[in-house]
Amino acid sequence: MHALSDPVRVAIFAEIAGASCPQTCSNFVNIAEKSIPKSTLSQHFKALREAGLIRGERHGVEMRNVSRCPEIDKRFPGLIAAIVKAHKIQQAEEGRASNRRKREAGGRKSRRK
Amino acid sequence: MHALSDPVRVAIFAEIAGASCPQTCSNFVNIAEKSIPKSTLSQHFKALREAGLIRGERHGVEMRNVSRCPEIDKRFPGLIAAIVKAHKIQQAEEGRASNRRKREAGGRKSRRK
DNA sequence: TTCATTAGTTCTGTTTTTATGAACTATTAA
DNA sequence: TTAATAGTTCATAAAAACAGAACTAATGAA
Numbered sequence A, B: 001m002h003a004l005s006d007p008v009r010v011a012i013f014a015e016i017a018g019a020s021c022p023q024t025c026s027n028f029v030n031i032a033e034k035s036i037p038k039s040t041l042s043q044h045f046k047a048l049r050e051a052g053l054i055r056g057e058r059h060g061v062e063m064r065n066v067s068r069c070p071e072i073d074k075r076f077p078g079l080i081a082a083i084v085k086a087h088k089i090q091q092a093e094e095g096r097a098s099n100r101r102k103r104e105a106g107g108r109k110s111r112r113k
Numbered sequence C: 001t002t003c004a005t006t007a008g009t010t011c012t013g014t015t016t017t018t019a020t021g022a023a024c025t026a027t028t029a030a
Numbered sequence D: 001t002t003a004a005t006a007g008t009t010c011a012t013a014a015a016a017a018c019a020g021a022a023c024t025a026a027t028g029a030a
Helices: A007-018 A038-050 A069-075 A079-110 B007-018 B038-050 B069-075 B079-110
Strands: A054-059 A062-067 B054-059 B062-067
Touching (some): A007 A079, A038 A054, A069 A079, A079 B079, B007 B038, B007 B062, B038 B062, B069 B079
Antiparallel strands (some): A054 A062
């Protein structure tokens, strides 16, 4: 139903909307903790495109994706900013959580002295 | 994995976080286009509770749910505001879309004169 | 042209998540 | 006790996401 009903797509969209240059599909292979196969990414990009949230332009062998912010912001003023903001904050916390996990995983052996 | 990875839960959480008084499970039966069974809602509330996003307090026969905004905002400053804002904007549009659908559904027979 | 390479797509089966009816628990009130 | 209301748990069905394999598209050699 709606393209932003999946957290991976929200992450992708927030990234594209917040970026200053077009993003390719491959840029997102390592966006999560473990790498996402390109077939999976391609499906997400397709959903975002079909929802009219991003647009893809082929440049040679690669597909550059840009968000359709101007159009979207016209209809839902502030929505993109709100999504990007919420996502950035959550991302920051995920980073901290991830570091914590790494520290604790190490701690099983070395129990910080 | 994370409690806000589902749009229904985001809607519920945004509603609770934005409300000025505790919300019961039953308040959400008609939050979507078609009514959501209470077993489904109960599962979502459980997920939100286990994630520490809301807290339920029993008052007589009903369970009053409040968001844990103060704690959350301390860790993710601005996150709740961002979520609530994004959700409100999307909701407003869904309302417009819904009205449009209703108009057009009527239009199949009566083709506005 | 043909072959190789890179980027992405489509197909298809598997796994994960969500949705939901039915049976159950908890609280209150008659 | 019985009834009524609010919510939970359980089992399973339905829907969505994931991912490997085979495919298409553009480019650049040889």
